[in-house]
Amino acid sequence: MSGSTFGNIFKITTWGESHGAGIGVVVDGCPAGLALNETDIQTFLDRRKPGDSRYATQRKEADSVEILSGIFEGKTTGTPISMLVRNTAQRSSDYSEIASYYRPGHADYTFDQKYGFRDYRGGGRSSGRETIGRVAAGAIASKLLAMLDITVTAYTQAIGDIEIPDANCPLSQLDIEEARNNPTGMPNQETSLRAEAYLQECMARMDSAGGIIACRVANLPAGIGEPVFEKLDANLAKAILSIGAVKAFEIGDGIQAASANGSTNNDSFRMDGSSITKVTNHAGGVLGGISDGSELLLRAYFKPTPSIFQTQETVNRAGENIVIQIKGRHDPVIVPRAVVVVESMTAITVLDMLLQNMTARIDKIKQFYL
């Protein structure tokens, strides 16, 4: 079965393996007339590069994007936008050993079970490099949303147990500038430094960490999302869980809501001048699967990187119990680099549902065509 396409109208198809010729994406259904060039894409891709961070893989890739189609005279034409990033720093020899066994926490075993064999170099298709295609597409979705005054902002909320204070505070109280420039992606300098100290401790123990990424969408109009299976939050849940290493998703108060009472969890409506607002936002901006005009707030829970340098017990393809020690270049935590991936998948999903919503009412369709 095909599984590399996401979206209904704004539809992306990613392809590529960690150690193949390259990684890419085809974005189909992008509206015509958007000014777009490679710099728009590269800016996003650079956010997921390991950079000089000591908490990220030592594999250094330029990740330079080439736009192969869909742009004419600096604007999208409405036809598919194909984007390509060549792999250049493959060192497949690092991986020759892992061909023979199954790394704990990785997809080695499940790929073998599904397909009979696997491209074992660097995780193949289940490598984090697959997200390059998502981020390239996310750059376009974000630019389109910006044309509609909608902004999507993700950041690291927690690494291990180290969490920013007051995680539900207004976005304006977070230091997003800080988050874009420190190695943790946290919008709070003090917490970020503590998280760094924790990561160094993990590395000293040859261990790895997980964390939480939050994402907020500002200025999303009410009415976006479909009422039953294509709920806005249901599609966001799929989008976020489709990112490798994500193990949980919540919208608004999410997990906490399960132990709350209706009287405290309900958000009262109130007139704000001539427009309707909510006094609180426990719901995270969605009621009945449809955006309610307040800020959309979701969280993704990432497991710790499975590649650790401690010895681990596992089995090999010959069916023997063995002890292994993984080599190669790995991130002790992937959360900081995944921030832009969460932001991209959120932007893609929200845009797709904005487009889907355009056919909801006969009066608006008449206005469009007549």
Place this chain on the structure above:
Amino acid sequence: MSGSTFGNIFKITTWGESHGAGIGVVVDGCPAGLALNETDIQTFLDRRKPGDSRYATQRKEADSVEILSGIFEGKTTGTPISMLVRNTAQRSSDYSEIASYYRPGHADYTFDQKYGFRDYRGGGRSSGRETIGRVAAGAIASKLLAMLDITVTAYTQAIGDIEIPDANCPLSQLDIEEARNNPTGMPNQETSLRAEAYLQECMARMDSAGGIIACRVANLPAGIGEPVFEKLDANLAKAILSIGAVKAFEIGDGIQAASANGSTNNDSFRMDGSSITKVTNHAGGVLGGISDGSELLLRAYFKPTPSIFQTQETVNRAGENIVIQIKGRHDPVIVPRAVVVVESMTAITVLDMLLQNMTARIDKIKQFYL
């Protein structure tokens, strides 16, 4: 945009409103040759009925299902199975008042924003009664899975703060028989009684409660799920978040995994005779989006019922701040009745991905056709 269809191969389309003529579902893509009759469906539907529970709505519906197509000589024919449940106990007069205002925590406001107006009777399409279609389809999916020796079991893990002990224990240590017969759906009599006490306290306060439903899939073969966007857990996340009132989803250790280390979160592989197993199951049965042969374990977090009998502040359609007091028939907690809904959506998703997996390998396709 259409949003009432779920699944790719085993595809369900639900329809119907709380106070319309009825509720139903069309199941398309059901394989031919499955013995099926109305009792198979009714057994599942009866599990979501309020019954005599004091913690459930006082609306009493027979919810008798009629199979309208797709069965011949007691077996599925491979063509669509259409199922209909007539609404019989509508009391629309209960709802005439709410036509004019927006109930906090409900989809009243968002429907109006999306469609320009709404069927305000009993929540219309966003009523819990919509899940009748899902459960009817889930009954079929579960029966099909049983033919492949796969079983899906959901139960209540928590109501409010009252949680069963040792939530990660083996399924065999839970009293599922108890869960099927008590009013909380909890597989532990002592916890269930405490949860009942808590619910009575909530009702005394004219308040409502939320909770957690866990669902486990036993005997699922390894290799099910697609590696990128159509990950097994990503599709389960969408399936579960598409249920009204669900605000978070986790697979395996999920939320806890975010603060764990790789050394403790990784599940070691080990030979068990001639077959490969995992020593632990923090992953919840999925690696890289593909089932790993161990038990699938997911959790759904439900918010408290938004309909409470306390006075609440809100606005009306005329744009005035008002104070309301909701009438009607409402569940103080929907978790116990939602257990079979979670089980159904899980079964539907797992079955669909089992069918999708059949085309993964050329050797198996050759075996099928030659």
Place this chain on the structure above:
Amino acid sequence: MSGSTFGNIFKITTWGESHGAGIGVVVDGCPAGLALNETDIQTFLDRRKPGDSRYATQRKEADSVEILSGIFEGKTTGTPISMLVRNTAQRSSDYSEIASYYRPGHADYTFDQKYGFRDYRGGGRSSGRETIGRVAAGAIASKLLAMLDITVTAYTQAIGDIEIPDANCPLSQLDIEEARNNPTGMPNQETSLRAEAYLQECMARMDSAGGIIACRVANLPAGIGEPVFEKLDANLAKAILSIGAVKAFEIGDGIQAASANGSTNNDSFRMDGSSITKVTNHAGGVLGGISDGSELLLRAYFKPTPSIFQTQETVNRAGENIVIQIKGRHDPVIVPRAVVVVESMTAITVLDMLLQNMTARIDKIKQFYL
């Protein structure tokens, strides 16, 4: 695999067998705010009923439709519209014999090969009665198109070799009123009488006839259809070939175009006041898969009814060569009753592509949302 759903945004799912409990359709993605009642649907359904025609089956069904959902206060709500027509005049005994053999020209053999068995009563799912769902949905699509001043008109162009004169003449020169009231569906009284004579001759020979249905769409704006796989004419071709008994499809000059030269087949553009028109319309209203603003013109070629009363050679399920003589109630020609089916499938497809087109341009999206 599921195959009973058609459309991307305006999406219909049909279900039901000839001799089951009933036939129906779920229309999902219908925009909110359309005034709709059962009479709108019934008017269309009545056009496919055999009526008193001697050229149609003697099975008399009321085919009364019940709308089960999706309408509130006389208008569509944007949620699924479920429609049900009960079967009432089943005479399954007519078909007990055909359970054992394969009728030439029917789907008996292919169903058995695919599913292992079949509902043999009256053709089961491949009965012409399946089109009831299409026509009910087509009634809605047509009403929606009418709101946009777009009209869809189908009629019989030929029965056997008897064809209306000047098949490419303007629609205004055809007598559609005549077509709606005579037993052939031909918009020309003289030709219709000749076709009737031909049909009586066929019946005397215990034989059946085929024919051609033409369909025209007036006032369709330019720009509808997508450039590659989702071409307007490609989707129409699928829609039309999905009708049982259709064996060919053409758009515009279609078949004749293959032997024409570019100099005669090209349609010149010309200014008509301030708007662009085409001098001729060999293309049938589509260029590069996208509507060009002129009349859309397509044709469907129907094979003769396979049920004939002559003896025929075939095989039975036991693998023996046998001679059969079909009993039951059959149309000597299905073309007249299929006119409304062609019209419905055309309307559904055109509407779906009109809705899909709304997201083609960023300037129009901005206008919609800002």
Place this chain on the structure above:
Amino acid sequence: MSGSTFGNIFKITTWGESHGAGIGVVVDGCPAGLALNETDIQTFLDRRKPGDSRYATQRKEADSVEILSGIFEGKTTGTPISMLVRNTAQRSSDYSEIASYYRPGHADYTFDQKYGFRDYRGGGRSSGRETIGRVAAGAIASKLLAMLDITVTAYTQAIGDIEIPDANCPLSQLDIEEARNNPTGMPNQETSLRAEAYLQECMARMDSAGGIIACRVANLPAGIGEPVFEKLDANLAKAILSIGAVKAFEIGDGIQAASANGSTNNDSFRMDGSSITKVTNHAGGVLGGISDGSELLLRAYFKPTPSIFQTQETVNRAGENIVIQIKGRHDPVIVPRAVVVVESMTAITVLDMLLQNMTARIDKIKQFYL
């Protein structure tokens, strides 16, 4: 709306414009384990190159394919196969003039109406070069079908009025070797020479020609195709009409069937040893949308190339009536080069429906998994 993806399980997404950086395709859902290299693809691509034919464009492109992903150790891995062909012989200056006006018979006007502007160089996305992606994917589909002993063979049946004798004769009586090596693609040397003479006459008149391509699928098992909207022939019709310049599609006797009688059009079944065959094949291998085990036979009707060198009347973007004379490099007939495109789209469609059919029966699913 996105429209560049075709297929449900074996799913292809094409991208690229005539004068952009390149043309490509992503093939998702290809089963794992198929031996595949660039030569397999190049062989197919070479069949659509103009070669030295005087009846084809003078634009000479190497059309060298690069496989960017999805292959490991010489075999497909089950993940997306991305293929890229760079454009190298663009001469955009040829097209600067046509930016300002609408060529008759081309998609210039409709693209402008849809998107507000267009990539006018060489037809942009609606160029025949778009089919490179289809043919690259068709090469894979054909190789997969060959593993199942199924072969797909297309050839030119007619150019203008020049048609091969006995178009319904068995495939074995056609000279496919001849068709692969002459400039017309006709499986009959004498007819091909006459067609060449006709084309030279057209060129002398600065005119163009159309024609008919036939395609046959041998050894397709019975039972492929879904009974209602996803009929095998309905999907083939869409696949074929999605090819630029195709104006009609027929299956089996198609057009002729409309004027036949049931007694002659019905194909009798007969035992052939222990297996069931049909005495004739007017149906073209499909009954009720499902393959019947006999040869599949379809035809595509192509209009004459719209680019002719005669003067033509049209309008420009400024809204003035003008007279134009097209320059550039154009095929006087595209039929010979389109043979491999028809073959590819047929192979892709048939393969996709073979894969879809694998979930039709519970007994076979049990056999697969247990």
